[in-house]
Amino acid sequence: MAIEISVTLTQIQTLDLSAAQALIDPLLTTATPDNLKTAEQQISFQINFPQDPNDPRELSEIPEVRLWFIYLDAQYPWLPFLLDWKAGELARYTAMLVPHQFHPKDGIQFNIEALEIFVMNKTFVLSKWCQQQGIKGRSHIQAMTQMLGYELEDGFFDLMNFQ
Numbered sequence: 001m002a003i004e005i006s007v008t009l010t011q012i013q014t015l016d017l018s019a020a021q022a023l024i025d026p027l028l029t030t031a032t033p034d035n036l037k038t039a040e041q042q043i044s045f046q047i048n049f050p051q052d053p054n055d056p057r058e059l060s061e062i063p064e065v066r067l068w069f070i071y072l073d074a075q076y077p078w079l080p081f082l083l084d085w086k087a088g089e090l091a092r093y094t095a096m097l098v099p100h101q102f103h104p105k106d107g108i109q110f111n112i113e114a115l116e117i118f119v120m121n122k123t124f125v126l127s128k129w130c131q132q133q134g135i136k137g138r139s140h141i142q143a144m145t146q147m148l149g150y151e152l153e154d155g156f157f158d159l160m161n162f163q
Contacts, residue, residue: 002044002084007049008048012067017072024043024076049062060108065096070096080122080144081144085143085147091147122145126141138154
């Protein structure tokens with residue numbers, strides 16, 4: 001069940017989240033652990049932001065696009081649970097929210113401290129959200145943090161009393 005959210009230039013310019021809301025909100029209205037697990041890692045974004053052919057920036061380097069994603073993250077801070085990690089959506093989402101530099105040879109180089117804060121924030125947010133939804137999500141969160149280069153041991157989750 002792949003879910004693609006198409007975002008237009010106008011939506012980005014006006015901080016209009018309706019395209020995302022139309023697909024994400026129904027998941028919440030029928031939220032059961034099974035429904036949400038079915039939607040896990042299924043969302044991807046089609047960002048329609050025309051660029052000048054001479055503009056070398058990646059979408060994550062364009063302030064307007066990043067602002068739209070910051071606003072989206074404020075509305076759905078647990079969204080990484082639903083992103084299609086295999087298609088690179090978690091990395092792209094992270095790039096929209098975490099300061100980084102893009103090197104043609106080495107790819108994205110995140111600011112280490114900012115990435116660590118992002119990972120810890122998402123760990124806390126997702127832990128609480130999974131508990132609220134009745135999802136035993138420790139392994140899901142550990143997999144997410146591993147995708148971002150962090151290894152969280154079970155003892156860390158025990159501190160939060162999270163299964």
